[in-house]
Amino acid sequence: MLYERLTRLPERSFFLLGLRGTGKSTWIRSALPSAVRFDLLDEALFTDLLGDPALFGRMVSAVETGDWVVVDEVQRIPSLLNEVHRQIADRDLRFALLGSSARKLKSAGTNLLGGRALRMAMHPLTAAELSSDFDLDEALRHGTIPLVWAARDRGEVLSSYTQLYLREEIRAEAAVRNLAGFVRFLPVAALMHAQQLNTAAIARDAGVARSTVEGYLEILEDTLVAAPLPALEAKLRVRERRRPKLYWADPGLVRAVKRQFGPVAAEERGALFEGWVLGQLRAHNERQRLYDEIAYWAATESSIEVDFVLRREDKYAAIEVKAAERYNTSFVKGLRAVVDLPGLARRIVIYRGRRAFRTEDGIDVWPIETFHGALRDGELWS
Structure with a gap:
């Protein structure tokens, strides 16, 4: 089944980056059905353009001024972006540049065409996109990558997907010299989902050097699998945590690299639910600009923390996420600790219960x- 995505077609050239299987190609066919298309997964085309990059310029020369050109899997030949840049500047062509990795684009020094193209992201399916098909338990168990969600045997496809990631994104890009070390690293990094990053501990458990772990984490971010969440320095306590947390892009990926495909265990649910909420926020931010920055806050001298603090201009919204089905007053401990944050406009608890209400001190429980x-x-801010 095709779902209506949150992504909207901009008026000018753009990069659209996202995990493999998130539906970038499907969406662009619907959004730009008549555009000239270059699919770099077509091995014949890939070989021709790799051997003669100038051929790309000759091929697009027939496209009318102002028309759209789609380049799918653009990271396979980053040098094409030189010609893309020229065609945008000289002929006002518009390009939709799709990719599943920012690694080679970044290493090629393209800098996303010097601001001539927007940078957009396509995320796994959100609850809004799934609408009546949304099932939280299933989303936490297998994730919502469209390729996986559409499968009859989601666990089997998810397992194959992780192997595809290793084969296509890591080995094909020669991103790591020691693939065995990276394979050991992945499940250890999955255990850090929604946790404060400790590269020394990851290095010890994966049996690799700390500097190697730092490189591996960069690969996860470049290939859009996981990303750090910075700590907010709100100066509300003498000592506040400053190390980032790590969040994977999809709950299914977290479980797959740990070889967990059965029902979600109680000890997993908290981190998976927290990461899922962050995924919803990030996906909706692509379209609605919910926030300018997002971070977490925590005090080092206690267990007090707030999962997400959103900043929009000079205002803040603090969000705490709990996987419990019953409300407990302990849920608002961190939100009460940040009450003196300048510009704090809203405090929210998100939980798996059924009752929505507001506490006496103005905290929304959803x-x-x-x-x-x-x-x-x-209406997140209102």
């Missing part, structure tokens, strides 16, 4: 349905 509605209707 079931996931209320959270979905606030994102859909753009």
